[in-house]
Amino acid sequence: MEGKKSFILYCDIIHNLKELTNEEAGILFKHILSYVNDQNPILEDRLLKIAFEPIKQQLKRDLEKWNGFIEKQKEYGKKGGRPKKPNPLLINPTLLKKRVAFKINPTNVNVNDNVNVNDNVNNINTEKEPKKTYNDSEIEKIVNNIKNEMLNSYNWNQKIRVTMKDKGHTLSETDIQRWIGIFVNELTAKDDIYKSLNDIKKHFINWLLIQLNKDPKQAKQTKPSFNL
Numbered sequence: 486m487e488g489k490k491s492f493i494l495y496c497d498i499i500h501n502l503k504e505l506t507n508e509e510a511g512i513l514f515k516h517i518l519s520y521v522n523d524q525n526p527i528l529e530d531r532l533l534k535i536a537f538e539p540i541k542q543q544l545k546r547d548l549e550k551w552n553g554f555i556e557k558q559k560e561y562g563k564k565g566g567r568p569k570k571p572n573p574l575l576i577n578p579t580l581l582k583k584r585v586a587f588k589i590n591p592t593n594v595n596v597n598d599n600v601n602v603n604d605n606v607n608n609i610n611t612e613k614e615p616k617k618t619y620n621d622s623e624i625e626k627i628v629n630n631i632k633n634e635m636l637n638s639y640n641w642n643q644k645i646r647v648t649m650k651d652k653g654h655t656l657s658e659t660d661i662q663r664w665i666g667i668f669v670n671e672l673t674a675k676d677d678i679y680k681s682l683n684d685i686k687k688h689f690i691n692w693l694l695i696q697l698n699k700d701p702k703q704a705k706q707t708k709p710s711f712n713l
């Protein structure tokens with residue numbers, strides 16, 4: 486996992502670990518840390534090998550998703566940054582004319598004013614907006630900041646529990662934290678982490694309600710996660 490400073494452990498591994506002794510669990514955890522640091526550790530104990538295998542496969546899947554995300558960012562960097570949403574004023578110059586005309590005193594409007602508006606539109610169409618690109622370290626920092634802000638917003642978390650309860654879904658604090666882990670992972674995979682934190686929080690509430698309404702049984706079986 487060269488180039489990464491963090492990794493994801495899924496909450497449901499507790500079902501495997503609780504069957505181990507404290508000593509065995511400690512050995513397994515140290516093995517995981519050695520594995521993600523590319524030290525190529527070897528487990529001799531057969532039981533620990535069995536316990537580690539599903540964790541290993543999930544780490545590989547997460548790494549593939551991360552590498553795909555990084556490659557996408559590199560492609561954006563080669564093209565000058567992430568694709569920008571089109572400015573409606575640039576697509577339809579008439580909107581800009583109306584906006585400018587609204588600010589002009591109607592008694593002073595003349596042919597020259599109209600010509601100036603057209604000139605301004607042409608100037609805007611030829612100007613290029615500055616592009617912002619992010620390196621791997623910056624991207625990882627953005628993802629971690631989003632997750633930490635959402636996990637540590639106690640009052641906001643309680644508000645979500647009340648909102649979901651009004652919709653017929655009873656969730657614990659741990660449930661909320663698990664769903665936050667899944668949500669942030671999906672945002673990262675979709676390269677949708679550059680919105681404001683308030684927009685992301687609003688999106689999470691709508692997203693969570695959709696997930697819970699899909700199928701209550703399926704929602705309980707989903708394997709939430711969060712970045713440790």
